[in-house]
Amino acid sequence: MRRAVIAFTAFLGGLIFLLASGATAAWAEDEGLRGTLQNQGQPVNGVKISVATEDGQPVGEATTGADGTWEIPLPGPGTYKVTIDQSTLPPDVELRFKERATLTLPVFEDQKRTALFALVPKGEGGEGGGAAAAQPSVWERAAQLAFEGLNLGLIIALAAMGLSLIFGTTGLTNFAHGELLTLGALIAYFFNVTIGIQLIPAAIIAVIFGGLLGYAQDRYFWGVLRRRGSSLIAMMIISIGMALFLRYLFLFLFGGESAPYADYNAQPGMQIGPISATPKNLIAMGIEIVVLVLVGLALLKTRTGKAARAVADNPALAASSGINVDRVIRIIWTVGGAVAALAGIMLGLAQNLNYQMGLNILLLIFAGVTLGGLGTAFGALVGSLVVGLFIQLSTLWVPTELKTVGALLVLILVMLFRPQGILGRRERIG
């Protein structure tokens, strides 16, 4: 046991070393106002934002950068008016609430306060939304949202497959799986931005690291706990501790800001039928599909894959029929770690990198896994795609900020009516 702890410490030490020269934290020291302008997840640059005091004295101005961020330092705490210059918005973007172009915000001592301006594609804004002719039809919007939902669903599916297989083979509900995504994304960031390698080789390195770390986690940590006979609930809470530790380690090393990768940031969109997409979206989705198909084929066709499914089905029976259960579990952890790292990179490409990105998507991964049926690899795939599509398509009716609520409600309803999920079997819920 002592050896395991030493090894784990060494593993974390290595992580610190790896990430240490990453972005240094730029944290609040004085008062300021800041924010990020995004339209459908893409940064909006070149928009002018100005701040004035409550009685109208101008304080400062800023223009959003390539990553959509802006920041205006303030002379001291107080109440300020933030105004977005709507004429500087790109022609196809507008404010969701046009009457909210000026926000009045109190700023406290040492606070860097975030001012939110919700942007939407032209025609979707509130207050009637302008001319009806420019408004895309419901079907066009549905197509666009379905495309975005598929994009999100594929990322969730990558992560969910690993989580589901690990659960199926070891019974561990791993709350630290989200952090494996963040880890992959941040390692790629380190090689891409700090060292300066192009993103694709950096991503390959990160995926290899992800796999190695998955292997090491099982070899030196979870495997040791399993052999010690730690109960599943104890291991679940240990994974929560691990998630906390890793998340704050990322905050320590990476800082609280969001940052993009160095490559593929500002790509011009393409119009394919009713769908507008950037090339990176399409390539990322292609990679995700290829990886998912490869993993699926490996599960169906190879000896190890069959063994993995057998272990997930019934570990004791698998062991007694001559399958080396520990070896299978280790392979699953390795592949799961690598695929999670890939999912993290794709997520970082689709949004931006943030130390909480894994935490924010973890519940959606759980939703996908439970919807498909805990422990089944293909169930996780189906469930994740459904969750992704549902989240995006639900924005046709519910406000975007509440789209996750819908997905989580579905998770609870599935628990109510079909706890074994779409592809799961009744007996799994015990």
Place this chain on the structure above:
Amino acid sequence: MDWLSILVTTVEAAIGLETVVYALAAIGINIQFGYAGLLNFGQAAFLGVAAYGMAVTVATFNLPFWLGIVIGLAAAVALAFLLGIPTLRLRADYLAIVTIAAAEIVRLIFRSVQFSSVFGGSDGRQGFADGFYAINPYSPGEYSIGPFGFNERVMWVLTVGWILVALCCVLVYMLMKSPWGRVLKAIREDEDAVRSLGKNVFSYKMQALVLGGVLGSLGGFIFALGQASVQPDLFSTEFTFYAYTIVILGGAARVFSPVVGAAIFWVLLVFIGNTLGEMVGNGIIPSSIMTVNQVGPVRFMLVGLGLMLLLIFRPQGIFGDKREIALDAR
């Protein structure tokens, strides 16, 4: 190194607002997890609906303060039923996922722009605590013993808070000595055996969930009143995880362990934070290793590490009994 200020803040943390709030939340979790074996990972939502129930009643609808408390408590009970009815028949890990999801739903609704006219968006609600401070028996001024001291508002919140903590401890002690408590512990050990003895397991679990949620919701009131404001992000999932750390640190299924656990947790957190802050400030730790702003993350890294090490090496915590830990709960 300013050891005096470190000492003062550390001692004040031992009895401060956070300790009271987390102790109450942890007492609730101790009933659910420690005694009944229920993995409720949505405790933050119970504090949240109670605090918001009170704040919204008073600040948004201008109703009296005591009605706010009643509505807050009712909201906590309603949440317990809403959560419990679908999930209490499920296995432990399913309950954990569903309760986390529910807590996130509650938080996202509180902070949404859509409902900001009611809940105040991410700024939350202020200006509801006047009714509480109007009945403050302490006259204005600083109440101090040596270097340790609080003003009259903090004194009033802490007095009420610690009285509530004491009452909750007495309640838990008496309940767990009663037949009801023995059934609860039996459910934790073997649900099927209890069922075969003719007990309605579902109903007992539901009672435990409601009771734990309501005791936790008292912490929500104290939190809201102590800060005179509520914000949605106070009630995040991490709040629940810290409360679990406190229960496990003190030792699950012991009456006083949540209180002692909360005090130790906050003393350590504040002590480590301030000591590291001083060391960085005085150049003992060079800024190439750590800046002042990185002290915060380090504290919570230690929380995560501590939680892991506790469960690996001493799952019964400080006071617990290893045979009485619900870690094998189904």
